[in-house]
Amino acid sequence: MSRWRRARPWLAGAGIAAVMVVVLLRFLPGMDEPSRLLTRLLFRQDETWAGMVERGVWRVGLDPSFPPFEALDDTGQPAGYDVDLARRMAAVWGMEVEIIAIGYDSLLDALKADRVDSVVSALPYDPRATRDVAFSSPYFEAGVRLAVRAGDPLAAPEELAGRRVAVEWGSASDMAGRRLQREGIGLELVAFETPAAAVDALVNDPTIDALLIDQVSLRLAQGQGAAVVAVGPALESNPYVIAVPLHATTLQERVEETLAQLAAGGE
Numbered sequence: 001m002s003r004w005r006r007a008r009p010w011l012a013g014a015g016i017a018a019v020m021v022v023v024l025l026r027f028l029p030g031m032d033e034p035s036r037l038l039t040r041l042l043f044r045q046d047e048t049w050a051g052m053v054e055r056g057v058w059r060v061g062l063d064p065s066f067p068p069f070e071a072l073d074d075t076g077q078p079a080g081y082d083v084d085l086a087r088r089m090a091a092v093w094g095m096e097v098e099i100i101a102i103g104y105d106s107l108l109d110a111l112k113a114d115r116v117d118s119v120v121s122a123l124p125y126d127p128r129a130t131r132d133v134a135f136s137s138p139y140f141e142a143g144v145r146l147a148v149r150a151g152d153p154l155a156a157p158e159e160l161a162g163r164r165v166a167v168e169w170g171s172a173s174d175m176a177g178r179r180l181q182r183e184g185i186g187l188e189l190v191a192f193e194t195p196a197a198a199v200d201a202l203v204n205d206p207t208i209d210a211l212l213i214d215q216v217s218l219r220l221a222q223g224q225g226a227a228v229v230a231v232g233p234a235l236e237s238n239p240y241v242i243a244v245p246l247h248a249t250t251l252q253e254r255v256e257e258t259l260a261q262l263a264a265g266g267e
Contacts, residue, residue: 046250061116138239
């Protein structure tokens with residue numbers, strides 16, 4: 001305790017000195033950038049969020065080549081699920097969105113270089129990248145699902161023994177089906193060239209009992225009127241997340257809060 005008491009005056013003096021240095025740097029000609037850097041290091045200020053507030057704009061990077069999440073419409077404007085999501089989130093914050101088109105492989109590099117404030121681009125969670133960027137909670141599960149005809153009582157992969165299951169040949173769904181076979185579930189895989197053909201087989205071929213399909217293709221088919229439903233959790237998870245700068249702690253909090261708010265409201 002005595003050591004702590006002796007240390008407190010020194011710590012207080014150091015804190016005051018740090019504040020004085022920040023103030024002095026801020027008012028020295030040409031020293032704005034060092035001042036901002038030192039302020040951020042001392043107080044962990046989220047410059048990304050501060051810049052967004054100052055501009056009134058959230059700069060979002062995406063690769064407009066992956067419909068229905070992001071693509072260019074007939075007028076050349078970005079459109080899709082991620083575009084709508086970004087605009088809705090920005091509206092909650094009282095901001096506009098600037099969509100910046102970037103090739104998929106360069107998205108995280110653009111984020112680290114401060115060309116964008118966030119990446120909202122059907123981005124799968126990648127634990128290897130967490131040293132450089134921060135990821136939000138998942139907003140869409142794109143992994144492999146077990147699907148059946150609406151009203152079918154089949155409810156779990158364990159019930160697929162002896163059943164004929166449609167898959168897209170060579171896809172993650174095909175791999176998931178082979179894994180189930182290796183685990184001892186005696187299902188028969190029936191491969192098709194496209195997810196749409198696999199869905200069509202489940203809907204129209206009475207010899208097909210179920211379907212393994214990624215969630216994106218499934219939701220597209222359901223949107224086009226296919227009477228098929230997913231059952232159980234994802235067999236192979238592939239969550240889509242929002243990427244933000246590692247030290248943008250305020251923005252990370254806002255993203256989490258807003259995703260939770262939109263989910264709770266059913267949006």
